Amino acid sequence: MSDISNYFDYAATTPVHPHVAEAMIPYFSESFGNPSSAHQWGQQAFAAVEEARESLSKHFHTGPENICFTGSSTESNNSILNHFVMSYWNENKKPGHLIISPLEHNAVGQTAKHLQDSGFCVVDYLPVNHHGIVNPNDLAGMIQKDTVLVSIIYGNNEIGSINPISDLGMICRSKNIPFHSDATQYAAHHMMDLQNLPVDFVSIAAHKCYGPKGIGALISSSKNKILPLIYGGRQENTQRAGTHNVPYIVGMARAYAILKSEYQDRSTTEKYFRDRIIHQILTTIPDSIVTGHPENRLSNHTSFAFRYIDGLSLLALMDQSGFAVSIGSACRSTLIKGQQQLRDIGLSDEWINGGIRITVGAFTTDRAVDELIITLARHVSFLRKYH
Numbered sequence: 007m008s009d010i011s012n013y014f015d016y017a018a019t020t021p022v023h024p025h026v027a028e029a030m031i032p033y034f035s036e037s038f039g040n041p042s043s044a045h046q047w048g049q050q051a052f053a054a055v056e057e058a059r060e061s062l063s064k065h066f067h068t069g070p071e072n073i074c075f076t077g078s079s080t081e082s083n084n085s086i087l088n089h090f091v092m093s094y095w096n097e098n099k100k101p102g103h104l105i106i107s108p109l110e111h112n113a114v115g116q117t118a119k120h121l122q123d124s125g126f127c128v129v130d131y132l133p134v135n136h137h138g139i140v141n142p143n144d145l146a147g148m149i150q151k152d153t154v155l156v157s158i159i160y161g162n163n164e165i166g167s168i169n170p171i172s173d174l175g176m177i178c179r180s181k182n183i184p185f186h187s188d189a190t191q192y193a194a195h196h197m198m199d200l201q202n203l204p205v206d207f208v209s210i211a212a213h214k215c216y217g218p219k220g221i222g223a224l225i226s227s228s229k230n231k232i233l234p235l236i237y238g239g240r241q242e243n244t245q246r247a248g249t250h251n252v253p254y255i256v257g258m259a260r261a262y263a264i265l266k267s268e269y270q271d272r273s274t275t276e277k278y279f280r281d282r283i284i285h286q287i288l289t290t291i292p293d294s295i296v297t298g299h300p301e302n303r304l305s306n307h308t309s310f311a312f313r314y315i316d317g318l319s320l321l322a323l324m325d326q327s328g329f330a331v332s333i334g335s336a337c338r339s340t341l342i343k344g345q346q347q348l349r350d351i352g353l354s355d356e357w358i359n360g361g362i363r364i365t366v367g368a369f370t371t372d373r374a375v376d377e378l379i380i381t382l383a384r385h386v387s388f389l390r391k392y393h
């Protein structure tokens with residue numbers, strides 16, 4: 007395997023923090039009980055789940071009863087859209103109105119489309135500017151009497167821009183419309199206080215924040231009962247059936263507790279590398295632009311478009327040279343998701359094929375950044391020879 011300092015894809019996933027792994031280990035084969043069992047093994051596991059819930063709820067400034075553990079942020083997003091759309095349908099037997107942005111992660115975008123294609127809702131897309139950011143003034147005009155939910159991504163996974171969540175939330179509050187934000191990327195790098203942020207629900211995952219994969223949560227700012235997506239048990243107040251994944255729940259809570267204690271240092275270091283990479287790429291690689299907002303972006307996130315470059319070829323060359331970067335998740339047959347987002351923010355074909363995401367984290371070093379940029383510049387100039 008390559009040197010871990012050459013890993014520049016922390017937005018895809020992060021390695022598990024050693025203290026997180028340490029906290030999880032006892033719950034695999036020592037305190038292995040099922041939290042739903044009444045005996046002492048079960049109760050020990052139950053106590054661990056409740057302690058994790060308490061810890062996570064304090065981190066997000068909400069009550070423990072407002073944390074619903076899920077198997078991923080994808081599930082959290084599915085769950086909240088399903089809840090509001092299907093509740094309205096069940097009551098009114100007609101489709102409700104759902105507002106999202108065109109730059110949602112597929113976990114929101116495709117769920118909305120599926121619900122619309124099934125006839126359960128009509129989806130409206132809040133326009134984005136050339137930085138991929140929505141305008142709260144547009145939201146006010148788009149809300150209807152039958153709007154069931156507004157769901158807008160907090161920090162964009164592909165282009166890093168941060169949406170004005172507080173202003174959007176104020177508009178939703180003033181019109182009494184539930185507001186959800188996919189905070190999977192944002193919450194992994196920034197502090198969130200649901201007592202002072204006008205957001206009703208957020209989705210998070212552990213693996214973007216040095217926790218394990220396959221565990222997430224849907225967090226609300228006040229008490230709500232969500233329709234289950236998964237039936238067959240009374241876990242999570244019957245909102246999400248299935249035996250609790252105790253070690254992963256413990257791991258997720260520990261990952262966020264560590265984020266809180268290390269936040270200042272992490273944030274300073276991430277921004278230092280982020281801004282260095284942006285500056286160096288723009289000054290050393292001709293015909294390169296930053297995609298997303300140059301400053302109002304996730305603290306660990308950089309993304310670029312290189313004119314007349316095929317991103318897939320660049321990614322492969324970087325991989326051969328030992329560097330992990332990203333061009334977005336391949337989830338459409340003809341278009342890479344990240345590339346679709348570049349089209350949505352108005353870039354032309356000569357740019358969108360050359361979109362690259364470089365995200366930094368715990369193992370990033372100055373030396374690796376220097377080498378990354380030299381290597382990137384070399385491969386870009388090589389590929390351009392064949393354009």
Ligand SMILES: Cc1ncc(COP(=O)(O)O)c(C=O)c1O
Pocket residue numbers: 017018077078079080081111113159161162163188189190191210211212220221222
């Ligand atoms: C913004 C955003 N939402 C949702 C997800 C999905 O999270 P999970 O991997 O927990 O399903 C991701 C993961 O890439 C993401 O970046």
